[in-house]
Structures are given as C-alpha cells and as structure tokens.
Amino acid sequence: MGSPSEILLGTTDHGLGLILGIAGACRTDELVNLTVDDIEDVGSSLIAKIPNTKTKIPRIFVVTDVGNMLELFRKYLSLRPPHVKHKRLFLYYKAGKCSSHPVGKNTMGKIPSVVASYLKLPDVACYTGHCLRRSSATLLADAGVDITTIKRHAGWKSTTVAEGYVENSIENKTKIANQVF
Ligand SMILES: *[C@@H]1O[C@H](CO)[C@@H](O)[C@H](O)[C@H]1NC(C)=O
Ligand SMILES: *[C@@H]1O[C@H](CO)[C@@H](O)[C@H](O)[C@H]1NC(C)=O
Numbered sequence: 001m002g003s004p005s006e007i008l009l010g011t012t013d014h015g016l017g018l019i020l021g022i023a024g025a026c027r028t029d030e031l032v033n034l035t036v037d038d039i040e041d042v043g044s045s046l047i048a049k050i051p052n053t054k055t056k057i058p059r060i061f062v063v064t065d066v067g068n069m070l071e072l073f074r075k076y077l078s079l080r081p082p083h084v085k086h087k088r089l090f091l092y093y094k095a096g097k098c099s100s101h102p103v104g105k106n107t108m109g110k111i112p113s114v115v116a117s118y119l120k121l122p123d124v125a126c127y128t129g130h131c132l133r134r135s136s137a138t139l140l141a142d143a144g145v146d147i148t149t150i151k152r153h154a155g156w157k158s159t160t161v162a163e164g165y166v167e168n169s170i171e172n173k174t175k176i177a178n179q180v181f
Contacts, residue, residue, distance in 0.1 A: 016076050017090065017103075017111045019069050021132030022139070024048055024061040025154040028109045028129035032102075035087035036077070046073060050155075057155040105129075137162070141169035 021031055030050050040047045046063040053059060063069055079098040080091065088102035109129030116127040133154065140150050151162040166172055 015072055017108060018115055018132065019063065019072065020048060021111065022136045023063045024050060024059065025133045025136035026050065027054065027133055028105055031090065031132075032088075032105050032108045034089045036080075036089050037087055039073070039089065041070070041073070044070075046070065053155050055155055055157050057157065059153075059155045061153070137165040138169070141165040142171055144169075144171040 017031055020026060020034070024030075026034075030053060033052070034048070034050070038049045038051065045065065046069075048061050048063060050059045050061075063073075076093075076098070079093070079096075081098060081100050084091070084100045086102060090103035090108065091098040092101045092103060092107075093099075112127035112129065112131035113124045117124045121127075137150055137154055140153060147159055147162045147166050150165060151159055154162065156162055
C-alpha cells in the first residue's frame with residue numbers, strides 16, 4: 001500500500017476530482033471545464049476559479065494542504081504530457097501516466113461512485129456526479145457554518161437550498177436535541 005495520495009491517484013484522476021469537487025462544491029461540468037489556468041499554486045494552498053457557472057455567479061475557492069493535496073495536485077500536473085494542446089486540467093490517467101485526452105462529463109460524473117466502490121459502500125450507483133457538490137454543502141452545514149457562507153460557497157442565488165442543508169445538518173439536529181432535553 002502507498003500513501004493516501006498514491007492510492008487516490010492510483011484510482012485514476014478520481015482523487016484530484018474528488019478533492020477539488022468537494023472543496024469547491026463543483027458541478028460535474030465545472031470540473032470537466034476546469035483549465036490549468038484556473039488553478040493557481042501559491043505554495044501553501046491552491047486557489048481555484050470557476051469562471052462560468054450555471055447561475056452566472058463566478059466562484060473562487062481555496063484548497064489547503066490537508067492530506068497531501070498539494071503534492072497530489074503537483075504530481076498530477078507533472079504527469080501532463082508536454083505536447084498537450086488544450087488547457088483542460090483533467091486528462092485520462094492510466095497506469096501512472098496521463099494521456100492528452102481530456103476527461104469528459106460521463107467519466108467525471110462517475111467519480112463519486114468509483115470512490116464509493118473503493119470504500120466498499122453499498123448502493124454504489126446512487127453516488128452521482130452531483131454528490132461532490134452535495135457533500136461539500138453537507139460538510140459545511142455539519143460544521144455549523146452559516147447559511148450565507150454556504151450559499152456563497154456553492155454559488156446559489158437563493159437561500160432556500162442552503163437553508164435545507166443547515167436545517168438538516170447534524171449540527172442543527174444536535175442543537176435541537178439539546179434544547180429538547
Ligand atoms: C463547459 O463547456 C461546455 C463546452 O464548451 C459548455 O457548453 C458549458 O456551458 C461549459 N460549462 C461550464 C459550467 O463552464
Ligand atoms: C436550524 O435550521 C433552521 C432552518 O434553516 C434555522 O432557522 C435555524 O436557525 C437552524 N438552527 C441552528 C441552531 O443552526
């Protein structure tokens with residue numbers, strides 16, 4: 001067994017997609033369209049930009065070096081073949097090498113189910129591409145983050161969706177339980 005990042009990278013580019021997707025509450029097509037220019041490596045963290053979104057609200061998010069994420073990112077970039085003409089970040093990865101072919105929407109959308117099967121979770125097929133975005137909001141809500149911050153993080157126009165996450169968060173349910181007793 002290798003380091004966690006080797007294991008993640010070993011399951012193709014799923015590790016990096018997983019990290020960026022959860023860190024940035026990314027939709028599948030936002031990950032697909034991500035270019036090498038959209039991510040800036042500032043040494044201690046990565047700054048990622050999602051310039052075009054469904055709601056026309058551009059987003060910026062930071063990926064800190066939790067669990068060797070920066071090493072994973074740099075390793076992935078170093079595997080990029082020099083002759084690649086396009087700027088798309090995600091390239092097909094197999095047996096330790098990146099090809100020049102960009103990853104498409106179908107493959108990207110399968111990341112959560114691949115990770116779920118890697119973790120031996122039941123009902124792997126229910127883990128759709130949207131899970132990354134949902135997990136991101138759920139993790140924030142469970143950490144007690146407020147509705148406005150979650151709304152901004154995910155780039156939702158209305159507060160309704162963010163409210164749903166906060167309302168159903170473990171944090172909220174725990175506070176209610178404490179109030180009951
Ligand atoms: C991703 O790129 C495709 C093809 O250029 C485009 O149709 C789509 O709107 C883009 N989506 C986002 C979120 O940038
Ligand atoms: C729980 O969720 C409801 C509905 O979004 C919200 O009004 C309330 O402030 C939340 N409570 C806490 C403790 O976060």
